[in-house]
Amino acid sequence: MSSRLLVFLLPVIVIGLFWAMSRYESKLAHDPNHKGYFERNGMTLGLIFIFLVALWTLFLVVLPYLYMVVESFHPRLPLPKRGGPEDYLTFAQYKSFFVSPSDNQWNTNHMGAFVFSLIASVAVTVFNLAFCYPLAYFMAQVGSVQKVRLLMLGLIVPYWVNEILRAFSMRLLLTSKGLINQLLMWSGLTDAPIDFLYNNTGLYLGLSYGYLLIMMFPLYNAIESLDKNQIEAARDLGAPWWKIHRDVVIPYAKPGIASGCTMVFMLAAGSLAAPQFLGGPNTLWFTSVVYDFFFQAFNWPRGSAYAFILLAACIIFVMGMLRLFKVKLGEAIR
């Protein structure tokens, strides 16, 4: 049985297992409340719901992922040779991440890009958190309703502008003829234009800029639900402002912080636009590597393997974050 076809079987088996379990449990004890699924929704609606949900979970989520994972374990073959004798399961694509197949040396390029992307994403996440926290706190607890509404508007409008355009606008600012360089030279701080794009400053700024709001909203929501009285009480007891934040606000806002950090990290690590437009000629962003495998090398299996490595890294980071902040998955999502 081709490994690709096996992918289709797996969800069917899982669903079958759960269905059998539920049948068994309902036979054990009579639940007066329980109305059968079709009783509850009517035949037509019941079928429609099942169809829609199956379409989504199976065909748009689970099967494509599994299929991609399976693909990453196959060698790169042109279409006619698929399913034939040369099509066997292999770790070769994953190995290529560590050892470059072309010259059998350590694949420092790709591994380096991977590490760089992760570290840069963490840095951007931390910066965004620090930068957004004061404003989130101000809007959530201190500001008047009118001010907050205005600020909220001011925050949202820039985000209607597409991320490509935002990256573009950042680039305009930072080119050698751009405004920032003009300002620096005019004020006498520098003699020659600084190539912000070459030294990756542009990239970091672009990433941070792109996801400011993603950090802002969860933070704001979390802090907003904190009862003002708690802060008042702490102040009455004589706590200085930094203690209030450390001991009252931050622990309470943990789900929001975790949520914001998770989202920013994932978006940054998986970002395509900012590295493409704001990175220097020497920067290699891991997602760009994946992109190139697809669009330049047409090596889909290898691209899939790298994509899976990226996914694994993201999941590990997210799990680690949740563990660190002692937050459950359900709380972190919005």
Place this chain on the structure above:
Amino acid sequence: MSAGVDLEGVTVRFGNFTAVDNANLAIKGGEFFSFLGPSGCGKTTILRTVSGFLDPSAGRVKIGGQDMVGIGPNKRPTALIFQNLALFPLMTVADNIAYGLRVRGIDKKTRRKKAGELLDLIALPGQGDKLVSELSGGQKQRVAIARALAVEPKVLLLDEPLSALDLKLRQHMRNELRAIQQRVGITFIYITHDQGEALTMSDRIAVMSDGVIEQVADGKTVYDQPETSFVASFVGENNGFTGLVTKADATGAVVETAMGSLRGRNPKGMKTGDKAMVFVRPESLRIGKGKALEGFSAAVKNVAFEGNATHVFLQGADKKNITVTIGRGQGGDIPAQGSMADVQFDPDLALILPEGKLARE
């Protein structure tokens, strides 16, 4: 027009918890029938089982003689008035009332007409186009009733409908509901924890406790002749004295209690040596020493004047509380707080019942 409801051995179990235990009952068509009991006694469960939202774990429900097994709530000839009314907030008052007709495919013109008639019946003429959220509590109450009556049910089920209203309005609505029931003539099944409501409105009452129906009778019988100690202690105020039966004959029995030997009626035929309780209502107790009446002494803890009556709270030798109620104009001495008083009663007004559970304080 209206139909009777029969519960035959109805038991409802949730996992290990039995909410209703072997309920057997025949409610007559056109009757105003109440289920009375403390919260958690199973009366709401019975209501939801009759209306079809719950399946009984055992037994059957019959409406108008027809077994309701497998018939869903939307197919039963019942209508339910929910405790929180559950009016549809996005529809106008008229649309709410006519909703049952709408789902039966009745045309718009007839619906408007019917809604108008019902609005007149509940004394809210012309208010059809208002939104439900614009009404007061009492008005919403009446709209809920109109909405239920619109589908011409054979049985109307009411789930503590008056509990959210204030006192004056509640008393007004009691009369209203009774009047509507007599006018429309359908069976009303009413559940409440308020005995005043049950006693004043119902033809018959079922007193429930912990899933068991303790007694089914009309108000006077339930009050004067309770069958179990729970009913005796739950319906109205009552004083209960525990002890063992020392003598039993045709005229009554004597129970040896902490307050001494007390004589009373023995409708349950209890025998010497049985564990029993003697129940005497506060209004049947008198302060003072009398001739040939049963009595005991107790310390007066508190005296409270309540307008049309005075309550004297005493404490017996076993530290249990005793209440004596002296009606205005009844005469007799009101003892002073802290004194010892003699309490007496006519043994024909005392009831001896098997010892059992009492209503929670």
Place this chain on the structure above:
Amino acid sequence: MSSRYVMKGMLAFYILIFFLYLFGPLLVMGVTAFNTPNYPQAYPFESFTLDWFVKLWNHRAMMEGLQNSFVIGIGVVAISVPVGLAASIMMNQIYHRARGLFYLVTVSPLLTPGVIIGISTVIFWKDVMGVTDVTKAIFYKGIVLSILGQSSFVAAYCLLIIMARLTRFDRAQEEAALDLGASYPQVFWHILIPFLKPALLSASVIGFLSSFENYNTTTFAILADKTLVTVLAGEVRQGTTPVLSALAVIIITISLLGAITYEILKRREETKAAQIKENARLAERGEAV
């Protein structure tokens, strides 16, 4: 206390920097849209022109991309909102032991980098649609794949939005309708859907906007076609004229107008709600006799 004023001053300065960071690049870009040089330039400002807006209108690739973006957006909403609705209803009814897994699966697209969704969509559907030549010819198109790929996570947004509203639904209303004789489909259409309308609406809007501005997933799924966003990306990569700046100005204007309209509508709703509350209060007073 002077420290108070220092704090206030620092706060104001911080907010200024924040919004400068946020708006600065956009403002600069906006200025370049009206400046004549061929390369976007804010300073020196040579002379005012609206030429770039005209060139934008005539930019064929962008217009085609715009059209595709619209079609995809509508397709995505058409799939995602019903799917999100079905999933949120099923979430409560599904076998309780399966619920955790179900939730995880439905929400996972939100946690997955867009590139992975794009890649997996293309790989999977290429093989599935390629089963016969006919299906391949009809279905294996950039627009179709983009709709499918984007729907996976837009449906998750819809699910969360609708579920948030659904949990506040008073079950008693559903029971009341049943009790009055409604069938389950009637309850669904008469009672549930009207209640969910605000959530359905906001899910549609958010779904459409998410689809419209999506890049990471679409860039893989769109195959040889283009959306507005992929066209933009191409332009930026190749180096471009201020036509892009002109587009940005238009987008900002539209979003500002949208935000203002939203505020006005919201104010109107609030006055209406206050009026209803007032009526109810008067009714209560009238009954306290």
